[in-house]
Every structure is written in structure tokens, then in C-alpha cells.
Amino acid sequence: MNVLKYIEALRRNMKTLSIVLIVYLTVLALYDVALRLTEAHGHYWIDTFPAYWSIFGIVGCFLLIKIAKGIAHLFLSKDEDYYG
Amino acid sequence: MDRWVHPAIFYFIGSLLIPFVKGKVKKFLILLIPILSVIDVAFMKTGTYGSVSFLNMNLIFGRVDKLSLVFAWVFTIMAFLGALYALHVKEDGHHIASSFYVGSSLGAIFAGDYLTVFIFWEIMAFSSVFLVWYRKEQRSIDAGFRYLLVHVFGGLCFFTGIMLYYYKTGNLVFDRILSENATLAEYLILTGFSLNAAVLPLHAWLSDAYPEATVAGAVFMCAFTTKTAVYVLARGFPGFEVLAILGTAMTVYGVFYAVIENDMRRVLAYHIISQVGYMVAGVGIGTEMALNGACAHAFAHILYKALLFMGAGSVLYMTGTAKLSRLGGLYKYMPFTMIFYVVGAVSISGFPFFSGFVSKSMIVASAHEQGRLWLLTFMNLAGIGTFLSVGLKVTYFAFFGKEAPIKAKEPPKSMLWAMGLTSFLCLIIGVYPKLLYDLLPFPVEYHPYNLPHLSEMLQYLSFTGLVFFILLKKLTPEDKINLDMDYIYRKGAGLFMKLDERVVGPLDTLWGELYRTLGLGLLFKGASVSDGVDRKVIDGIVDGSATTVRGTGSLSRRLQTGKIQAYIGFSLLIFFLIIWLILT
Numbered sequence: 001m002n003v004l005k006y007i008e009a010l011r012r013n014m015k016t017l018s019i020v021l022i023v024y025l026t027v028l029a030l031y032d033v034a035l036r037l038t039e040a041h042g043h044y045w046i047d048t049f050p051a052y053w054s055i056f057g058i059v060g061c062f063l064l065i066k067i068a069k070g071i072a073h074l075f076l077s078k079d080e081d082y083y084g
Numbered sequence: 085m086d087r088w089v090h091p092a093i094f095y096f097i098g099s100l101l102i103p104f105v106k107g108k109v110k111k112f113l114i115l116l117i118p119i120l121s122v123i124d125v126a127f128m129k130t131g132t133y134g135s136v137s138f139l140n141m142n143l144i145f146g147r148v149d150k151l152s153l154v155f156a157w158v159f160t161i162m163a164f165l166g167a168l169y170a171l172h173v174k175e176d177g178h179h180i181a182s183s184f185y186v187g188s189s190l191g192a193i194f195a196g197d198y199l200t201v202f203i204f205w206e207i208m209a210f211s212s213v214f215l216v217w218y219r220k221e222q223r224s225i226d227a228g229f230r231y232l233l234v235h236v237f238g239g240l241c242f243f244t245g246i247m248l249y250y251y252k253t254g255n256l257v258f259d260r261i262l263s264e265n266a267t268l269a270e271y272l273i274l275t276g277f278s279l280n281a282a283v284l285p286l287h288a289w290l291s292d293a294y295p296e297a298t299v300a301g302a303v304f305m306c307a308f309t310t311k312t313a314v315y316v317l318a319r320g321f322p323g324f325e326v327l328a329i330l331g332t333a334m335t336v337y338g339v340f341y342a343v344i345e346n347d348m349r350r351v352l353a354y355h356i357i358s359q360v361g362y363m364v365a366g367v368g369i370g371t372e373m374a375l376n377g378a379c380a381h382a383f384a385h386i387l388y389k390a391l392l393f394m395g396a397g398s399v400l401y402m403t404g405t406a407k408l409s410r411l412g413g414l415y416k417y418m419p420f421t422m423i424f425y426v427v428g429a430v431s432i433s434g435f436p437f438f439s440g441f442v443s444k445s446m447i448v449a450s451a452h453e454q455g456r457l458w459l460l461t462f463m464n465l466a467g468i469g470t471f472l473s474v475g476l477k478v479t480y481f482a483f484f485g486k487e488a489p490i491k492a493k494e495p496p497k498s499m500l501w502a503m504g505l506t507s508f509l510c511l512i513i514g515v516y517p518k519l520l521y522d523l524l525p526f527p528v529e530y531h532p533y534n535l536p537h538l539s540e541m542l543q544y545l546s547f548t549g550l551v552f553f554i555l556l557k558k559l560t561p562e563d564k565i566n567l568d569m570d571y572i573y574r575k576g577a578g579l580f581m582k583l584d585e586r587v588v589g590p591l592d593t594l595w596g597e598l599y600r601t602l603g604l605g606l607l608f609k610g611a612s613v614s615d616g617v618d619r620k621v622i623d624g625i626v627d628g629s630a631t632t633v634r635g636t637g638s639l640s641r642r643l644q645t646g647k648i649q650a651y652i653g654f655s656l657l658i659f660f661l662i663i664w665l666i667l668t
Contacts, residue, residue: 004419065472
């Protein structure tokens with residue numbers, strides 16, 4: 001199947017793939033900087049900050065993983081037969 | 085068409101014919117029922133139909149307006165997709181249960197008064213629980229009972245609310261309630277509705293029961309119960325501030341658990357809570373745009389969530405497990421399932437050109453319009469979590485990642501077709517949102533495809549992907565379960581049993597002993613007293629009654645049932661009988 005071949009090809013070239021993705025992220029953030037600087041958009045004052053949503057994505061995702069996993073390990077996680 | 089046919093009729097009558105046909109005819113019938121109902125909805129005109137007078141009350145079975153129609157559309161379409169996916173199911177009872185479930189939710193959305201809603205509400209709970217029980221495992225049976233108990237509780241809240249409402253207003257008309265007029269009656273009804281919408285803290289039944297349902301049953305369940313609840317909330321309670329806040333809390337709460345869950349279907353179940361949170365928040369914000377958004381999101385959500393449950397169900401069906409810690413590398417064996425799952429995942433995450441993008445953003449934009457910055461921030465945070473857990477975590481650990489020693493195949497063709505069709509619908513709504521917007525209750529002036537919005541969505545989704553790959557090791561699924569609100573009644577039930585064992589049980593034994601020693605002793609004394617009073621005249625009779633008493637005593641010992649109420653009642657009866665025997 002063709003899809004399988006493409007996936008295999010991507011998995012073999014992880015390095016190239018990650019470079020492409022990093023370039024994509026940079027372009028995305030820079031584009032937003034250009035967009036916010038040329039016209040005033042945004043939902044509220046902090047949102048007019050260039051590339052705000054990129055930072056929001058990084059910080060939000062990081063906090064979510066850290067807090068969720070932290071609380072899980074603290075007391076939420078139990079063995080599978082906990083309820084019997 | 086001036087004559088109105090209730091679409092639920094196809095499901096109620098059609099499903100009863102299923103056991104009487106075999107083979108291809110049966111499959112044809114299972115698919116025909118939803119097709120007929122879709123056609124019925126397509127020809128429906130707005131108006132009020134099916135008014136029935138019952139016990140001096142006016143029951144309305146057919147309130148057809150734009151709000152009920154948009155839900156009817158997606159319910160009947162979903163019923164078809166679900167039926168197609170469930171074609172492999174051999175038990176007739178499963179098909180009958182799912183048909184009654186769909187039929188009763190259609191009944192609830194067309195109902196014009198509280199009593200009719202209530203009747204269909206209860207049929208929904210009692211028919212859907214069979215979709216859990218048909219899994220036929222002890223865990224599912226237990227989870228089904230818990231599901232039922234919680235819904236009976238919700239139904240009771242709802243019913244008490246209806247009674248109080250009738251007492252207050254003298255009618256049962258189900259219409260918009262203004263938050264400033266709401267009293268206990270309205271809040272009880274709201275509680276009943278909220279329980280079905282899995283609003284915090286009444287949500288735990290969902291993540292408890294859905295992952296234990298059958299493969300096909302979960303596909304039905306994820307669509308109807310919560311979305312019927314969203315409909316009734318949108319009908320009766322728009323603009324209730326409490327819904328805006330709790331709804332937003334739900335969006336974050338759901339993704340929080342989804343990040344740490346191990347079971348694929350439980351991750352998805354928590355995402356129902358999260359996504360329904362957006363709709364509940366939309367209802368709570370209550371503007372025309374927010375209500376439109378809630379309806380649009382319900383429509384889109386039913387399709388992509390069903391698609392995700394179909395994908396996860398296929399994995400469970402073919403490999404025997406849905407635990408991420410035991411899966412991996414499935415893309416080689418189930419490429420189609422993987423592709424369809426990914427379509428569902430990008431739809432729920434709100435990627436441009438997929439259905440979530442055009443519906444979720446409507447609610448977020450309405451929060452922005454109202455200046456609700458905190459709601460907006462938390463909804464977008466939940467958006468990050470959605471892509472993180474459903475889009476990246478599940479996809480990576482089930483279909484890629486470390487290869488698990490499981491050899492799987494693609495699921496049966498009917499399941500693949502159902503997934504393919506649903507994927508197509510997710511895509512078409514994303515590309516051509518007018519199709520969906522035209523169905524909405526209010527005119528739409530919202531355009532999702534503008535540059536700042538596209539840039540915003542792509543930025544936070546893409547950078548979420550970056551952080552995911554950096555923290556990949558942190559996210560490795562663990563063979564664990566996580567405590568949630570169901571802890572209260574699952575452990576609470578244990579506490580109750582202990583109370584029964586330690587307090588009620590000994591009391592019961594004590595009562596038994598008391599009866600045996602004291603009661604019989606008193607009776608013998610009574611017998612001897614009456615013996616002394618008139619020894620000469622009724623000597624023989626007293627002798628006889630004493631023997632009877634002794635006989636009854638031993639009989640009652642044998643009849644001990646252990647149930648204290650029955651026991652008290654029974655012993656009182658015997659006691660009075662003996663008194664009567666002695667004194668006459």
C-alpha cells in the first residue's frame with residue numbers, strides 16, 4: 001500500500017522531517033509577527049503581542065503535561081484493580 | 085407534507101421486526117430504519133404536531149423548529165452511521181437497544197412539554213445501559229449498574245423539578261426559562277439535565293461507563309445522551325451564568341484527565357466531557373452566536389467523536405485491548421483505521437478544513453465578543469490539551485511508537501465503510517461550513533476562515549506538537565487507572581455495605597434473638613394467664629392454642645428472611661394473630 005510506503009519513508013528520514021517542521025514553525029511564528037505588526041488584531045491586550053499564540057501553545061502545553069502528570073503521580077493514579 | 089410522522093416510530097416499530105428476519109434481510113432492515121428517519125426529517129416542516137390530552141395535561145410530541153431540526157438531522161445521520169458500524173453485531177437485542185436509544189432521544193428533542201421529555205429521558209437511560217451490558221464482562225455489568233443508578237438519580241431530580249414546576253405554574257410547557265425567575269424547581273430540572281450533559285461534578289458516570297460499553301455500543305452512546313442534554317439546555321436554560329463557568333471548567337477538566345489516561349476509549353470519553361463543555365459554555369453565554377456555536381459544535385462533535393470511537397473500537401475489536409501501554413505500531417496492520425482515526429483527531433483538535441475548526445471557534449469567538457477573556461483563555465488551553473491527548477498521544481502510542489507484539493488486521497468492511505463515510509462528513513463540513521451553518525437556529529454572520537484566526541489556531545496547535553515531541557517520554561502511558569468523582573459512590577457503596585454488615589446485620593440478628601426469647605416467652609406467659617383465668621371451661625382450647633403458638637414460633641423461625649422490614653411486619657402480624665387467638 002502506498003500510504004505505508006510514505007510513512008516508512010518519513011520514518012527513515014526523521015532528521016529531514018524535523019528540520020522541515022522546525023522551518024515550518026519558524027515561518028508560522030514570523031508570519032504572525034508580520035500580521036500583528038501590520039494590523040491590530042487580537043482578542044485582548046496581551047493577544048496583540050506578536051506570536052502570542054505560539055507562546056501560549058508552548059507554555060500551555062508544557063504546564064498541562066507537568067501539572068496533569070504531577071497530580072496523577074501525587075494521588076490520582078491507582079493500580080488497575082483498585083476498585084476490586 | 086402536512087401530516088407529521090414522528091421519526092422515533094421507525095425505530096420503535098422497526099427494531100421489533102429485527103428478530104423475525106434473517107441474513108441479508110436483517111442487515112437491510114437495520115440500515116433501512118435510519119434511512120427512513122433521515123428522509124422523514126428531510127421533509128419535515130416547522131410547526132407543532134402530535135398534541136395529546138392526557139390527565140388534563142397537554143402533551144406535545146412534535147415541536148418542530150430550527151433548534152429541534154438541527155439535532156434531528158445529526159441524530160438520524162448518526163443513527164445510520166452507527167447502524168452501519170454495528171452490522172457485525174450478532175445479538176438482536178443489541179440492535180433493538182440501540183434503536184430504542186436513538187428513537188427515545190429523537191422523542192426527547194421533539195417533545196414540547198416536560199412530561200414527554202421525562203418519559204423519553206428514562207427510556208434513553210434504560211435502553212442505553214444494555215449497550216454496556218452486552219459487553220458481557222463483569223466490569224461492564226458493574227459499570228452498567230452504576231450508570232443506571234446515577235441516571236435514576238438524575239431522573240429523580242428532573243422529576244421532582246417537574247412536580248414543583250407544575251405546582252408553581254400549573255402547566256408543563258417546556259420553554260426558555262429566564263435565569264432571574266429561576267427557583268428551586270427550575271434548578272432541579274437544570275440539575276437533571278446537567279447530569280446527562282456530564283456537567284461537573286456530575287460527570288463521572290460518563291468516563292466510567294462508556295469505555296466499558298460494547299465496541300459498537302460506545303459509538304451510539306457517545307452521540308446521543310450528552311447531546312440530547314445539550315439540546316434541552318439550549319432550549320430551556322440559555323444565559324445561565326453557572327453553565328458558562330462550569331462548561332469552561334469541563335473543557336479543561338476533560339483534557340486534564342485525557343492527558344494521564346491509559347485506556348484509549350477512556351481518553352475519548354474524557355474528551356466528550358471536554359467537548360460538551362464548549363457546548364454547555366456556549367449555552368451559558370447565551371447569545372445568538374453562542375447558541376449557534378453550541379448547536380454547530382454538537383453537530384460536528386457527534387460525527388468526529390463517533391469516528392474516533394469507531395477507530396478506537398476497531399482497535400479494541402481486532403486486538404482485544406484499548407490500553408495504550410499494550411499497543412503500538414498498528415499503522416502497519418491497520419492503515420485505513422489509522423487514517424480515519426487521524427481525520428477524527430484533527431477534526432476534534434480544530435485544524436483548518438476539518439469540522440471542529442468551523443464549530444468550536446464559533447463558541448470561542450462568542451466568548452470573545454462578550455469580553456469573557458478567562459473563558460476564552462481556558463477554552464483555548466483545552467484546545468491545546470485536545471490536540472495533545474487525542475491527536476498526538478493516542479495516535480502516537482497506538483499507531484506508531486514502539487511496536488507491540490500484536491498482529492492485527494483491518495476490521496470488517498462495514499466498519500471501514502462507516503468510518504470512511506463519517507470522515508467524509510467531517511471533511512465536507514470543514515471545507516464547506518455553509519452546509520452546517522444553514523441548519524442552525526439563528527442566521528449566521530460568522531466566517532471562520534480569516535487570516536488572524538487561521539494563524540492563531542495553527543500557531544498554538546503546531547507548537548503543542550513541538551512540546552509533545554520534546555516531552556514524549558513524560559507522556560508514556562502507564563498501566564494505571566485514575567481516581568475521579570465516581571470514587572465517592574464506588575467507595576461509598578463499599579462503606580454502605582460495611583455499615584450494613586456491622587450495624588444493620590447485628591441489629592437484625594439481635595431483633596431475631598429478642599423475638600425468639602422475649603416474644604415467645606411472653607406468649608407462653610399470656611397463654612398460662614388465660615389458662616388460669618378460665619381453666620375449667622376452655623381447658624382443651626387453651627391447650628390447643630398453646631400447641632399452635634409453639635408451632636407458629638418454629639415456623640416463623642424458619643421463615644426468617646433476614647430483611648428487617650419484612651421481619652418486623654411479619655412478626656407483628658403473627659403477634660396480633662396469637663393475641664386474637666388467645667383472647668377470643
